Structure formats: C-alpha cells, structure tokens
Amino acid sequence: MPATKVDDRVVAGQAAYTPLVLKIYDWFVLGFSNRLLWRCPTAALRALYAANVSACHLDVGVGTGYFLDKVRWPAAKPDITLLDLNPNSLDAAATRIGRYAPKALAANVLEPIQAEERFGSVGLCYLLHCLPGSIPEKAVVFDHVLAVMSEDAVLFGATILQGDAPRSRAAQALMNAYNRKGIFSNAQDSFQDLERELNARFGDVKLRRRGAVAIFEARRRQGPRGKRSSTTG
Ligand SMILES: C[S@@+](CC[C@H](N)C(=O)[O-])C[C@H]1O[C@@H](n2cnc3c(N)ncnc32)[C@H](O)[C@@H]1O
Numbered sequence: 001m002p003a004t005k006v007d008d009r010v011v012a013g014q015a016a017y018t019p020l021v022l023k024i025y026d027w028f029v030l031g032f033s034n035r036l037l038w039r040c041p042t043a044a045l046r047a048l049y050a051a052n053v054s055a056c057h058l059d060v061g062v063g064t065g066y067f068l069d070k071v072r073w074p075a076a077k078p079d080i081t082l083l084d085l086n087p088n089s090l091d092a093a094a095t096r097i098g099r100y101a102p103k104a105l106a107a108n109v110l111e112p113i114q115a116e117e118r119f120g121s122v123g124l125c126y127l128l129h130c131l132p133g134s135i136p137e138k139a140v141v142f143d144h145v146l147a148v149m150s151e152d153a154v155l156f157g158a159t160i161l162q163g164d165a166p167r168s169r170a171a172q173a174l175m176n177a178y179n180r181k182g183i184f185s186n187a188q189d190s191f192q193d194l195e196r197e198l199n200a201r202f203g204d205v206k207l208r209r210r211g212a213v214a215i216f217e218a219r220r221r222q223g224p225r226g227k228r229s230s231t232t233g
Contacts, residue, residue, distance in 0.1 A: 006085070006108050009132035012182030014086040017063065022092045025064050029126075037171040038160055039211025045125060045158055046070055048215055052156040054120030058083060058148065060109050060141075061127030065093025068123075073100075081115065083107055109141050118150040124157030128194075129186040135193035142201050142218075149220065155202070156217045163190030165212040175212075195231055208232035 030042045049067045055075035060083045080102040131138045178184035198205045202218035
C-alpha cells in the first residue's frame, strides 16, 4: 500500500481482488462475463494488447496478468512494470510473468506515478470502471500516465460503461450489484465523456465500442494530417 492515506472508495475498487477471487478471475471475468454479459470477447482485448505493447511497457491495474502472459512481446526481454494498489494482484501478475522479471509498483494510480522510466506503451485494461467518480474525475489517471509516457508512446485500454451502453438484464443486475459494493464505480461513465477526456489530452485518439465496453488507443502526437480522432460509437 502507498504511504499516503487512500480514500475508502478507492480502497473498495481494488479490495475485491483477494487471492481466491484472482484464482477464478480469468474464468469468470475473462471467460464468462466478457462474452455473455459485457459482450466484448476477451479475444478483442488480446488483440488490443497484441497491437500495442512495446518493449518498455507499463501495465496499470494488472489483475492476474492474463494479457501480459498471453501477448507476444516485440522483444525477447521486454522491460515490464506492473502498477497496482492491491498486493495480491501485483503478486499474481508478477509470478505469472516471472519469466520477464517485471518490476512492481504498489501505488494508487489516482496519485502521480513515481517512475523514472519513460514507457513506450501503457495498458489500462478494465481499470477505469473500478475507480470512483465520473470520467472527468477519473481522467486524472490520463495525466499521470502521460507524465511517464515517451514521446511516441501509446496508451491503450478498455473500460465497462453504463450510460447508453447496451446491456442485458443480467448484465445490468450484476453491474448494479458491483456498483453497490464499490467494486465498480461506473454509474456515471459514458462513451461521450471518455471521448472528450481523451481528446483533451491526446492528439491521436481511436475509440470504439464493443458491447458495453469502450476500447481506446491514444497517442500524444498528432498524425501527419493534424489532429486525428476516430470514433466508432
Ligand atoms: C478488473 S481488474 C483488471 C485486471 C486486468 N487488467 C484485466 O483486464 O483483466 C482491476 C485491477 O485494478 C486494480 N486497481 C483498482 N483500483 C486501483 C487504483 N486506484 N490504483 C491502482 N490499481 C487499482 C485492482 O487491484 C485490480 O488488479
């Protein structure tokens, strides 16, 4: 845990990831929920990692380390840093990808990131919906990762939305239950807010929906024809 006191709502957003929950996480979230509830197959998120990881990668909100384990890295010895507030997640992911000797940072991403390195890629997969507040409030995370991104770096990730995101009754019921417990805090999260906050900070933003999930890729630099933003809402 970080030295500074962490807000109770922030604690709730990471407290669910006990060793037991992490044992069933891949099966329940990445297997069952992604396909049948959120309607965003895990294959789409694996493709997102495959398209974007660099040889110097920061992953924020690491869970079990599933994507870091499965992706093909562009270097034999990628330099990987794991950042998470929950020591169980850090341990699980660090053990799973121990072959790459990752570094681990126990920290709250709502605070500035204490890292000397400048990363070529930053992954934020299924993190934002765990953080309290509205998207404009959570967007401070984008400022924190921007500060440790190299000039050409890419930020990529995915988050489960409410707003007008399509959801079955079962999906809505589970999302409501998670929101009541503070595991999710996405009651106010909309595609439009996410689009606005990314475009306010990045010159090149790609954002699309897959079921109830928004998938994003963002680069600091503008493309050759000026500001590029592609949205598939
Ligand atoms: C839903 S899991 C996502 C795991 C993985 N990225 C995936 O997509 O399968 C969310 C992770 O974010 C972490 N987390 C939640 N709030 C955090 C915070 N404020 N700062 C850093 N990590 C946080 C949790 O501990 C957990 O490991």
